[in-house]
Amino acid sequence: MTTLYERLGGQPAVDTAVDIFYRKMLADDNVSPFFDETDMDGQIAKQKAFLTMVFGGPSNYTGKDMREGHKHLIEKGLNDSHVDAVIEHLGSTLKELGVADADIAEVAAIANGARDDVLNR
């Protein structure tokens, strides 16, 4: 049995997906303000860790990291609509890369599982 991470293509797939995914986020006026003051290299490294996690790969991103990492953004108005947007961009990124719908749904479910940590609930 192959894992979701293997089916998606492992680390090379994460490396390919991260540019497409992060470009979509920066181009989306709804979520891009949250990335305004951050340096791009650091952001891309974080997005890679995030994608590895939601792809079901070997990740040391914990719920606590998620909470800590987004606390300051909640003060700036981070809410459910932004998490929705992220999951949507994730889905359309994977669609562009030719990933099967069932796998996209599984990734979206994992991402959705981080929602309460991200929104500090």
Added chain:
Amino acid sequence: MATKLSYQNNIYALQDGETVLDGLLRHGQDVPNSCKAGACQSCLMKAQGSSLDSKAQEGLKETLKAQNFFLACQCVPDEDMDVSLPSLAETTIEAEIIYKEQLCHNVVALRLKLLGEFSCRAGQYISILRNGTSVVRSYSVSNLFEQDGFLELHIRRIESGAMSVWACDEAKAGDKIHIRGPAGDCFYLALNEDQSFPLLLAGTGTGLAPLEGVVLDALKQGHKGDIHILHGALKEDDLYHVDMLQALSEEHGNLIYTPCILNRGNHKSGFHIGPLDQFVMQALEPLDKTELRTYFCGAPDMVNLLKKKAFLAGVSSKNIFSDPFLIRERKEAGSKAETALS
């Protein structure tokens, strides 16, 4: 968890989440530092016996890592630590200034002869330690060290700056300093045999130093693709090496040099007038974005803007190289570590 530092025979308590550097500075200790972002390596320290996490050693040479050196600005200890400043002999090489040249009204070039074993790639940066002071600052290498046998740096004078004012006003041939390094990944890589991929390099002020280094290296290694270099400044007299770069581009058909100035004035023809990012995006537009490698150096705000614009235009993140010249904040100033070179 609150941890304690043992430093110069004293014990200092750290606050929760505080870095070794911030803690020691808060306790009034004079620890060399500059960018506070893990780039310049000015705050190099040595740990006695503790295990260090990878973040605290990121970007250090393997030889330094192996000896337990770390960057104090990136280290938040999770256990008590015994730390010390590195000795000059352990981490630096002595160098002699052999030549100094005024490049424009506020930039000098210094050439250094190294009095020890050293190697680096053009475009990387080194730290300079001024003898008899605790001032450490980074400067980029603008020439081919291996070929020339000396290092060349471009240093811009910043009003009341501890290192740059000395370099511009006082330093002279024959003076000795110490250097540490090199560091950084802003250098040319041939990548594939045909070397036909395009290069685009842009920066403001002395951001030209590493860019020039990368261009010289690319030409020397026989790069075949187009090389676009754009240099931005406020006004014409802030630009330098204009004639040199123009001559170089006449000599090499694939080198395209674009000097850009923001303010219209009494300028010669051939200068582009307007914001640098506008001309960078114009130059980038027709290039093959999947192959293009970009290098952006100099004022951090411009570097970050160019990175973002290039990325959004389709340049792959792994092909975007940059050195923002992060500057030490003034004590009175706010808490932002990244003050931009205007």
